[in-house]
Amino acid sequence: MTLLSLENLSKSYGALKVTDDISLRVAQGEIVGILGPNGAGKTTLFNLIAGTVQPNAGRVVFEGQDVTGLDASARCRMGISRSFQIPHPFAGMTVFENILVGATFGRPKATAPHARAAEVLRLTGLARRANDRAGSLTLLERKRLEMARALATDPALLLLDEIAGGLTDRECQALLDAVRAVHATGVTIVWIEHVVHALLSVAQRLVVVDFGVKIADGLPAEVLTSKDVQSVYMGAEEHV
Numbered sequence: 627m628t629l630l631s632l633e634n635l636s637k638s639y640g641a642l643k644v645t646d647d648i649s650l651r652v653a654q655g656e657i658v659g660i661l662g663p664n665g666a667g668k669t670t671l672f673n674l675i676a677g678t679v680q681p682n683a684g685r686v687v688f689e690g691q692d693v694t695g696l697d698a699s700a701r702c703r704m705g706i707s708r709s710f711q712i713p714h715p716f717a718g719m720t721v722f723e724n725i726l727v728g729a730t731f732g733r734p735k736a737t738a739p740h741a742r743a744a745e746v747l748r749l750t751g752l753a754r755r756a757n758d759r760a761g762s763l764t765l766l767e768r769k770r771l772e773m774a775r776a777l778a779t780d781p782a783l784l785l786l787d788e789i790a791g792g793l794t795d796r797e798c799q800a801l802l803d804a805v806r807a808v809h810a811t812g813v814t815i816v817w818i819e820h821v822v823h824a825l826l827s828v829a830q831r832l833v834v835v836d837f838g839v840k841i842a843d844g845l846p847a848e849v850l851t852s853k854d855v856q857s858v859y860m861g862a863e864e865h866v
Contacts, residue, residue: 629654629814630783635674635684637838644670645681646838652783657815659829659846661822663858667838668818669711672785675816676708677701689782705733708785713772717761721752724760724771725778732779743778749811750774750804766797770804783814790821798824834858 630652637645644667652658662668673679675686677698685694693701707728715724725746729739737745747753750770755763760771769789776784786805790798798821805828809815819825825832832849834842836858842849849855 627654628652629656629689630675630816631685631687632671632675633685633687635671635681635686637670637674637679637681644838645674647684648835648838648840649684650833650840650843652814652816654782654814655812657809657817657828657830659825659832660816660818660835661825661832661849661855662835665837666835668835669787670838671835672708672787672816672818675783676706676785699731702731702779702781703733705780705782706785707732707776707779707781707783709772709776709787709789711788711791713768715760715763715768715771715775717759719760720757721760721763721767721771722747722756725752725774728775728778729780733781735780737780742780746774746778749807750777751800765792766800769793769801773804773808777808777813781813783816784808786815786817786819788819788821789817790819790824793821802827 628651632648632650635645635648660668674681677696685692688704688706722743725743726739729742747756750773752770752774755767763771773786773789790801793801802824817825826846829846832846833840834849834855841854842852
């Protein structure tokens with residue numbers, strides 16, 4: 627079943643086309659990784675999915691409904707949530723209170739917000755820091771909290787924006803365990819990441835974009851051996 631469908635999405639800022647006629651389908655339950663060099667248009671693509679910017683052309687369809695005209699808050703209440711590359715927790719609030727914000731303003735659900743927040747604390751490995759101020763967290767814990775706050779909204783689709791950046795290998799493995807635990811609950815994940823080995827350890831499918839254009843989409847092993855992808859990342863020469 628297709629959960630998310632992007633249909634010929636384009637976004638320009640003046641003469642600069644950041645997203646160029648991208649189409650993409652994400653099935654329910656998938657983990658899809660998105661790769662691309664800096665400036666490739668990955669974050670703009672996330673913004674288009676989440677509703678923080680509007681496309682110049684094309685549609686975003688979620689669970690069979692055209693959501694292109696809806697803003698980010700409306701899409702969040704429908705089940706689309708995202709993290710951000712640089713965590714910005716409410717530093718003066720506790721970890722639990724940060725997560726409670728997401729649980730309170732996310733998708734309507736049967737579970738009470740406090741119970742949902744407690745569930746997410748356990749799932750993301752933050753239970754022991756529940757009553758600590760978010761400003762006291764380590765980088766790994768802030769990354770966990772960024773994901774937890776998005777997850778607390780009870781999304782069907784979770785967008786992760788470079789959450790592995792800046793972590794040591796050991797910290798990255800701990801975060802990957804949390805991502806796997808989240809996916810095991812049935813949440814569909816689309817993940818932008820520069821730490822390629824982290825993405826490859828969980829992604830079932832890779833999409834590569836460059837200069838706003840989708841240049842590859844498929845199984846990780848196939849995508850990484852694509853001549854177009856190798857040309858982008860390693861300057862491989864094309865052979866005629």
